[in-house]
Each structure stands twice: as C-alpha cells, then as structure tokens.
Amino acid sequence: MNDHTVLAAGGSALITPLTGFLLVISLCFMLCLIAGVANDKVADFYAAERSLPTTRNALALCGDLIPATALLSPIGTVALSGYDGMAAATSASAAMVVLLVLAEPLRNTGRFTLGSVLATRTSSRAARIAGAVTTVAVCVPLTVVQLTVAGEATAYVLGSRTPGTALACTVLGGLLIVTFSAFGGMRGTSTIQAGKALLVLGVVTAVAVTATAGQHRTLTELLAHAAAGAGGPRLFHAPGLRFGDTTTGTLDQFSLCLTLAVGSAVLPPLLMRVGASVNGRSARRAASRATVMITLYYGAIVLLGLAAAAGVGARAITADDPQGNSALLLLTNALAHGTSGRILFTAVACAVFVTSLASVAGLTLAGAAALSHDVYAGALRRGDATDGRELAVAQWAIVVLGVVSVLAAVLLHGWSVLFxxxxxxxxxxxxxxPALVYTLFWRGFSRTGLLWTLYGSLTCCLLLQVFGPTVSGQPYSLLPGADFHWFPLRNIALVTVPVGFLLGWAGSRLRPGTPAERTAARRAETTMLTGAR
Amino acid sequence: MSLFEPARQDPPPGTDLHGHPAHEPLRRTARRLRRRLLAVNGVTALAVFLLAHTAKQSMATPLLSGCTLGMLLLGGQAATMLVSAVGYDRACAARCDRHVDAMVSATRQHGPGPARP
Structure with a gap:
C-alpha cells in the first residue's frame, strides 16, 4: 500500500487528491464534448478539417508517442537495467526521426488512413482491406495493453492492489475512454493529446527537479547511488543487464532498439495525426519540433529512472512490480511529504490516467477510421457513402473496438500482456x-509486392511471436507453465523487418505493375513531392 | 469523401508536373536530404551500439561529472538526432520548398485546379 493515495483513508482531510483526480477526468470529458460538437462531417471527425496549427500538432504528435507504457515502463527499465534502459530510451526518441522522413510525403498524399495511403498507387480494394486489417491488428493489442496498464495504475493510486479493483478500473476506464473518443473524434483527441503532452512534460520535469534538488545530490552521487542498488557500477552502467551478457541477449537488445526506433514511428494514430496537418510543410515542421520535445522528454525519463534507482532501489521496485512499471509512483511516494507530496502524487496520477485515456482514444479512433473509411466507405460502398452514414459507422466502430478491447483486457487480467x-x-x-516506405519512395512497387508485404509479414510476426519466449517457456511468458517456443528472441523485429522489406521487393519484381499502375505511380510521386493534384 | 479521396484528375494541358523543369531537381534534392538524415542517424546509432557491445566494460568508465562513457555516447546520439532533425527541416525549407512553389504556381496558372497543398 502506498503512503499517498487518491482516496482518503479513515476520514482524514485528504480529499483534495481525489477531487483533483475527478476534476481532471471531468475536464477531459468536457473538452472532448466541446471539441466534438463540430464533428458533424467526416472531415471534422477524422482530420479536424486539416486545421491544426503546427505547434499544436507537434504537441499532439508528442502526445501520441507517449502512451502509458512509454511513461511508466522506461523509468522502471532504466532503474533496473541501467545502460540498457538508457539505450532503449534513446531508440524510442529516434522514432521521431523516422516519422520526420515520412511526414511530408505522407501528408501530401491527402489521405489519412493506412489503407487509403497504400491505395494511392493502386485503386484496388484489396490494398484498402489489407491496410485496414493491419491497422486493426496493431491497434487492438496495443489498446488492450494500455487498458491493462491504466487499470492497474488507477487501482494503485486509489490505494487498492486487489485484482478486483484493477479489473473494475480497467472496465470502467475503458468504457469512459471509448465514450470520449466516440464523441470527440480527431479534434477531441488532438486537444487531449496536446494537453496530455504539456501535462506529462510538466509532471516529468517537476518530479525530476524534485528528485535531484530535494535530495541535494550531485550527478556523480546520483549515478553512484543508482548503481549501488543494482549490482554495482560495472553491471549497471554496462550493457547486458536486461537481456543477459550473451549473444542472444545482445541480439534481443538490438531487436528491441530497432522495434522502438521504427515501430513506434508508424503506428496508425500517428499516421492520422500527420494527416490532420494543414499541409506537407506543416507536417514536416511539426515532426521536427516533436523530435526536439521527445528527445528532451526521454532525457528527463532517464533522469527519473536514475533517481528511482537511487531513491527507491532496484530491490524495492522489483518487489512491487517485477516489470518496474510502478517505479514512477514509488519515486513520487518517496520524494516529498505533506501537502506538496499529495499535490505531486495527484499530478502524477492524473498524468498517468490522461496518458492512458489519450492513447486508447487515439488507437480506437485509428482502428475505427480504418473500418469505416477503408472497409465500409472505400471497399464495400466504393466511395459512394454519405458523410452522415460514414460518421455513424465510425462511431459504432469505436464502440465495438473499445468493447472488444475491454473484454480482451478482462480475459487477460492477471496474465502477462508483454507478448x-x-x-x-x-x-x-x-x-x-516497409509498405509505407515502398509506397512513398519506390516507383517499382506493385500491388503484388504490397499484398505480400502486408499479409506475409503479418503472418511472419504472428508465427515468431507465438513460438517465441513471450508466449511460453519463461516466467514472464503468457503461458509460463507451457514451453513450445523455438524462436529465441523476445523481440522479433530483427527478423521480421527484413522479411517485410524482402517480401515487398520480391513481390514487385516477380509481378511488376501494370501500365496503369505505373502511370498512377508516376502521378502519385508528383503528388507526394508537392501535394499538388 | 472527396476531401479525403482527392479525385484523380487529368492535369490541364501543358501542366504535366512530372515533366515540369523543377520536378527532377526537387526529387533529387529531397532524396539526398532524406538519405543524409537517415545515414547520419543510422551510422551514429550503429556505431554506438557496436562500440557498447564490443567494449562493454569501457562503457562503465566514469568520465565527465560522473557520467560514464556509455551515457556520453548515448547523449551524443541524442544530440545528433536533435541537430540533424532541425537541420533537415531547414534544408528542406531552403532547397525544396521553392521548387514546390514553382510547380504549384504552374498548376494555378493553367486554370482551376484542386485545392492548394
């Protein structure tokens, strides 16, 4: 049980944290409702009429790149794994560099869902459907993870660690979030994301300043104390603490860094966010500014991780949560006491909740956009769907995806969701x-190459993940009692990323595009360069 | 849906942007800037990773204000990302945007066109 909880114990005067927490939830809901009032057209709902200014979009991009797992997990990883955690944080901030390269041509396509971008060079329904399948396959698992983390974190700040409380928080929180995004649309989620980015950056800075100034430590002392609780400086500040000092461990670390650097950059909510920019230049500038913000954010995260290792200790962090996800909350508990401590803890609790809210809202919106815009309006109705109809389908899709994700989170409650x-x-x-890079930059990419990349690579990911250690054979696996894994790496990107690029290339070479596709590719290239049509 | 599925139109006569004199220079410049950004960051990241995993114990050597060699290398990688990202945006603004403006002007001069990018 933590000292500071949002709920008062025994009728004390600690109602301010609960009031503050509920106030933030109410404010988020109000903002979504107000922002969503104008969402009576598809243009408003999906892309905020492409009216979001550069700086606000940069903040929202930053917010999109900070899900709950990127707020809680890296601090614990740095506290427990030292150098390996810092390397992972650096790789995560590199995701913005990847998005920076893609932002302008992506926005210039004039499209905002993955399926419609991929269909730029081919008018086939298959491309749209494949894009929608990929979007849902990525968004739903991430939504389940965010809901699980949010439920456990909310139960923690409410002062109860019973499984029932976490489950109830997961369900109620999930239903609340689904309501937010169904009403708010892109405008509402952008407002929440921008506000979340400011809140998280502010909270992280405040905790970092309190952690370093309050304990009057120099950087040398901080690093020495951090290492002391994790096996000493030779282990803590050298690579190998997280995955082991073996060849497999090194490959796993490289694979993790690759996943964070390139995978985080192309998540569907980010692609939609880019589509909401005013134009290609604005998208590029927003990505450039977001790169600066994200890099500074992860710098502060590393500092917090070191402070957690020094102030709380690796043993205490692991005892509370073996994954280290409660390190931020434990650090906040340890830092300050009295009124300032309650305010700081409340601010952290609000930041965690708003982070989860915004992430889930963005993911469900992206998934719903794929289903309504690509599958319903694009593939089934062949572009002949009214705005009102498409909007209704989108809102129902958000509800369905949200409910499915909540049910999945309930089913997996108490199990490892690492996989x-x-x-x-x-x-x-x-x-x-691979699909985006080839679509945006390679003239020779054909419909066959596209479908091979999408379905072939997805199948490869599924196989390697199911037969990897995150599903069976290890204590952290989904099924720790079973062992049918033959793939040795927890992080599969080292194999699957090259496979994705190879399939796209091979498919395009074996079945080059038709003359009509080549003409479309030529025209699309000009569009992606200039935005002109 | 038209706002989000920009209707493919045949360009007005004489405005095939693919043949516009600024098209090829724009394409080459954009490609060069992209490759430079990715190469700088890719090489830096790979170098830091390989160095860290071949000279592991050296990474724990304290150097500056207690910061270890490993932390300084990662800090250098982060600084490279920051500088290169800002530099990329500025270079695109200085070298690519004028070509884009020239090509967009060409579509406007030849009659009503689709919405300006």
Missing amino acids: LASFATAAAASVIL
Whole structure:
C-alpha cells in the first residue's frame, strides 16, 4: 500500500487528491464534448478539417508517442537495467526521426488512413482491406495493453492492489475512454493529446527537479547511488543487464532498439495525426519540433529512472512490480511529504490516467477510421457513402473496438500482456513501415509486392511471436507453465523487418505493375513531392 | 469523401508536373536530404551500439561529472538526432520548398485546379 493515495483513508482531510483526480477526468470529458460538437462531417471527425496549427500538432504528435507504457515502463527499465534502459530510451526518441522522413510525403498524399495511403498507387480494394486489417491488428493489442496498464495504475493510486479493483478500473476506464473518443473524434483527441503532452512534460520535469534538488545530490552521487542498488557500477552502467551478457541477449537488445526506433514511428494514430496537418510543410515542421520535445522528454525519463534507482532501489521496485512499471509512483511516494507530496502524487496520477485515456482514444479512433473509411466507405460502398452514414459507422466502430478491447483486457487480467505489446510494435515495424516506405519512395512497387508485404509479414510476426519466449517457456511468458517456443528472441523485429522489406521487393519484381499502375505511380510521386493534384 | 479521396484528375494541358523543369531537381534534392538524415542517424546509432557491445566494460568508465562513457555516447546520439532533425527541416525549407512553389504556381496558372497543398 502506498503512503499517498487518491482516496482518503479513515476520514482524514485528504480529499483534495481525489477531487483533483475527478476534476481532471471531468475536464477531459468536457473538452472532448466541446471539441466534438463540430464533428458533424467526416472531415471534422477524422482530420479536424486539416486545421491544426503546427505547434499544436507537434504537441499532439508528442502526445501520441507517449502512451502509458512509454511513461511508466522506461523509468522502471532504466532503474533496473541501467545502460540498457538508457539505450532503449534513446531508440524510442529516434522514432521521431523516422516519422520526420515520412511526414511530408505522407501528408501530401491527402489521405489519412493506412489503407487509403497504400491505395494511392493502386485503386484496388484489396490494398484498402489489407491496410485496414493491419491497422486493426496493431491497434487492438496495443489498446488492450494500455487498458491493462491504466487499470492497474488507477487501482494503485486509489490505494487498492486487489485484482478486483484493477479489473473494475480497467472496465470502467475503458468504457469512459471509448465514450470520449466516440464523441470527440480527431479534434477531441488532438486537444487531449496536446494537453496530455504539456501535462506529462510538466509532471516529468517537476518530479525530476524534485528528485535531484530535494535530495541535494550531485550527478556523480546520483549515478553512484543508482548503481549501488543494482549490482554495482560495472553491471549497471554496462550493457547486458536486461537481456543477459550473451549473444542472444545482445541480439534481443538490438531487436528491441530497432522495434522502438521504427515501430513506434508508424503506428496508425500517428499516421492520422500527420494527416490532420494543414499541409506537407506543416507536417514536416511539426515532426521536427516533436523530435526536439521527445528527445528532451526521454532525457528527463532517464533522469527519473536514475533517481528511482537511487531513491527507491532496484530491490524495492522489483518487489512491487517485477516489470518496474510502478517505479514512477514509488519515486513520487518517496520524494516529498505533506501537502506538496499529495499535490505531486495527484499530478502524477492524473498524468498517468490522461496518458492512458489519450492513447486508447487515439488507437480506437485509428482502428475505427480504418473500418469505416477503408472497409465500409472505400471497399464495400466504393466511395459512394454519405458523410452522415460514414460518421455513424465510425462511431459504432469505436464502440465495438473499445468493447472488444475491454473484454480482451478482462480475459487477460492477471496474465502477462508483454507478448501483445511486442507483437503490435513489431507488426508496425515489419508490416506498416516497409509498405509505407515502398509506397512513398519506390516507383517499382506493385500491388503484388504490397499484398505480400502486408499479409506475409503479418503472418511472419504472428508465427515468431507465438513460438517465441513471450508466449511460453519463461516466467514472464503468457503461458509460463507451457514451453513450445523455438524462436529465441523476445523481440522479433530483427527478423521480421527484413522479411517485410524482402517480401515487398520480391513481390514487385516477380509481378511488376501494370501500365496503369505505373502511370498512377508516376502521378502519385508528383503528388507526394508537392501535394499538388 | 472527396476531401479525403482527392479525385484523380487529368492535369490541364501543358501542366504535366512530372515533366515540369523543377520536378527532377526537387526529387533529387529531397532524396539526398532524406538519405543524409537517415545515414547520419543510422551510422551514429550503429556505431554506438557496436562500440557498447564490443567494449562493454569501457562503457562503465566514469568520465565527465560522473557520467560514464556509455551515457556520453548515448547523449551524443541524442544530440545528433536533435541537430540533424532541425537541420533537415531547414534544408528542406531552403532547397525544396521553392521548387514546390514553382510547380504549384504552374498548376494555378493553367486554370482551376484542386485545392492548394
């Protein structure tokens, strides 16, 4: 049980944290409702009429890149694994460089769902459907992970660690979030994402300043204390603490860094966010500014991880949560006391909740956009769907995806969801990235290459993940009692990313595009360069 | 749906942007800048990773204000990302955007066209 909880114990005067927490939830809901009032057209709902200014879109991009797992997990990873955690944080910030390269041509296509971008060079329904399948395959697992983390974190700040409380928080939180995104659309989620980015950056800075100034430590002392609780400086500050000092461990670390650097950059909510920019230049500038913000954010995260290792200790962090996801909350508990401590803890709790809310909202919106815009309006109705009809389908799709994700989170409650997070990010890196890169930059990419990349790479990801250690054979596996794994790496991107690119190339070489496809590719190339049509 | 599925139109006569004089220079410049950005960051990341995993114990050597060699290398990688990202945006603004403007002007001069990018 933590000292600071949002709920008061025994009738004390600690109602301010609960009031603050509920106030933030109410404010988020109000913002979504207000922003969503104007969402009576598809243009508003999906892309906020492409009216989002550069800086706000940069903040929202930053927000999109900070799901709950990127707020809680890296701090614990740095606290427990030292150098390996810092390397992972650096790789995560590199995702913005990848998005920076893609942002302008992506926005210039004038499209905002993966399926419609991929269909730029081919008018086939198969491309749209494949894009929608990929989007849902990435978004739903990530939504389940975010809901699980949000439920456990909310139960933690409410002061109860019973499984029933976490489950109830997961269900109620999930239903609340689904309501937010169904009403708010892109405008609402952008507002929440931008506000979330400011809140998270502010909270992280405040905790970092409190952690370093309050304990009057120099950097040298901080690093020494951090290492002391994790096996000493020779282990803590050298690579190998996370996955082991073996060849497999080194490959796993490289694979993780690759996943974080390229997979995080092409998640469907980010692609939609880019589509909401005013134009290609604005998208590029927003990505450039977001790169600066994200790099500074992860710098602060590393500092917090070191402070957690120094102030709380690796043993205490592991005892509370073996994955280290409660390190931020434990650190906040340890830092300050009295009124300032309650305010800081409340701020952290609000930041965690709003982060989860915004992430899930973005994921469900992206998934719903794929189903309504690509499958219903694009493939089934062949472009002949009214705005009102498409909007209704989108809102129902958000509800369905949200409910399915909540049910999945309930079913998997108490089980390890590591495999879901690994699969979804690896799938983004191995399926979406090759398809996007070839579509945007390679003239010779054909319809066959596209379908081989999407379905072939997705199948490869699924196989390697199911037969890897995150599903069976290890204590952290989904099924720790079973062992049918033959793939040795937890992070599969090292194999699946090259497979994705290879399949796209091979398919395009074996079945080059038709003359009509080549003409479309030529025209699309000009569009992606200039935005002119 | 038209706002989001820009209707494919045949360009007005004389405005095949693919044949516009600025098209090829724009394509080459954009490609060069992209490759430079990716190469700088890719090489830096790979170098840091290989160095860290071949000279593992050296990474724990304290150097500056207690910061270890490993931390300084990662800090250098982050600084490279920051500088290269800002530099890429500025280079695109200086070298690519004028070509884009020239080509967009060409579509406008030849009659009503689709919405300006």
